[in-house]
Amino acid sequence: MSSTTxxxxxxxxxxxxxxxxxxxxxxxxxxxxxxxxxxDISVKRGETLGIVGESGCGKTTLxxxxxxxxxxxxxxxxxxxAPINEMPRQELRRRMQIVFQDPGGSMNPRMSVKSIVGEPxxxxxxxxxxxxxxxxADLLESVGxxxxxxxxxxxxxxxxxxxxxxxxxxxSLDPEFMLLDEPTSALDVSIQAQVLNLLTEIQKERNLTxxxxxxxxxxxxHISDRVAVMYLGKVVELxxxxxxxxxxxxxxxxxxxxxxxxMDPTAPSNASPVEGDVPSPINPPPGCPFGHRVxxxxxxxxxxxxxxxxxxxxxxxxxxxxxxxx
Numbered sequence: 001m002s003s004t005t006x007x008x009x010x011x012x013x014x015x016x017x018x019x020x021x022x023x024x025x026x027x028x029x030x031x032x033x034x035x036x037x038x039x040d041i042s043v044k045r046g047e048t049l050g051i052v053g054e055s056g057c058g059k060t061t062l063x064x065x066x067x068x069x070x071x072x073x074x075x076x077x078x079x080x081x082a083p084i085n086e087m088p089r090q091e092l093r094r095r096m097q098i099v100f101q102d103p104g105g106s107m108n109p110r111m112s113v114k115s116i117v118g119e120p121x122x123x124x125x126x127x128x129x130x131x132x133x134x135x136x137a138d139l140l141e142s143v144g145x146x147x148x149x150x151x152x153x154x155x156x157x158x159x160x161x162x163x164x165x166x167x168x169x170x171x172s173l174d175p176e177f178m179l180l181d182e183p184t185s186a187l188d189v190s191i192q193a194q195v196l197n198l199l200t201e202i203q204k205e206r207n208l209t210x211x212x213x214x215x216x217x218x219x220x221x222h223i224s225d226r227v228a229v230m231y232l233g234k235v236v237e238l239x240x241x242x243x244x245x246x247x248x249x250x251x252x253x254x255x256x257x258x259x260x261x262x263m264d265p266t267a268p269s270n271a272s273p274v275e276g277d278v279p280s281p282i283n284p285p286p287g288c289p290f291g292h293r294v295x296x297x298x299x300x301x302x303x304x305x306x307x308x309x310x311x312x313x314x315x316x317x318x319x320x321x322x323x324x325x326x
Contacts, residue, residue: 010043014075035061037233048210050224058233097170101182103162107154114150139168160191180212232289239316251324252290291323298323
């Protein structure tokens with residue numbers, strides 16, 4: 001979804017990922033978990049698209065679909081004009097990279113930093129051992145680490161340093177697109193700011209395109225150009241970051257924003273807990289699942305409504321739901 005003529009690097013069309021649930025003596029498919037259930041978005045070259053929502057809304061699954069890490073059930077992901085399932089795997093890995101939530105868990109503890117950062121250069125980039133050391137040193141310096149760090153091991157570093165090493169590894173093949181899957185949620189607040197500022201600087205220097213996945217709306221506002229709000233496998237609202245925060249239209253978006261902690265603990269808050277339980281992605285209700293969750297009196301009207309995103313103002317897309325956008 002884009003309201004400008006800027007070129008899109010990534011296009012997502014009718015994307016679905018249903019995980020089968022098997023049971024019985026013959027292990028036949030009994031049902032499906034609808035982790036991603038029909039998503040249409042675009043990511044413009046050079047921008048940061050934030051994807052937010054509660055745990056279990058499908059945002060991480062969507063991110064892995066974007067990179068071709070898991071197979072698509074239905075729909076397609078277009079990267080720079082080509083479907084990702086038709087691209088050579090080495091080209092895809094060179095042009096699209098990921099930074100994980102837990103940097104330590106994404107590193108082999110028995111490998112040195114030089115091997116961790118340099119492995120993509122050797123396996124995919126074809127760099128020989130004589131060129132490897134200066135290239136790894138330059139990558140480490142570009143993320144605020146020292147050259148001598150390349151001979152150490154992951155357990156010798158703090159969480160923030162490990163994330164810098166993970167960013168250096170993701171940058172090693174000079175990608176065009178990076179998926180940032182909650183890259184700061186495991187870090188202290190002061191370190192979070194440093195990593196976010198580093199990512200912003202790197203993006204400007206290299207003209208990178210980011211998809212930033214998080215449940216922290218305060219963080220996503222700081223780094224994102226646009227924000228997509230997900231609920232139960234679908235995008236319910238999409239707009240520029242400032243527009244989302246200043247003029248949220250969907251009830252779920254309003255609930256998320258109202259729950260952001262305020263700097264002044266004495267200031268009055270309009271936040272109230274969302275009633276009801278999140279519907280099961282195995283058997284979601286018809287119509288608007290959020291309206292069903294809060295038992296909205298107009299929920300039944302949404303059953304017969306096309307809930308595909310509609311552009312209500314330039315660049316601001318929202319589900320036309322009678323119970324959540326009235």
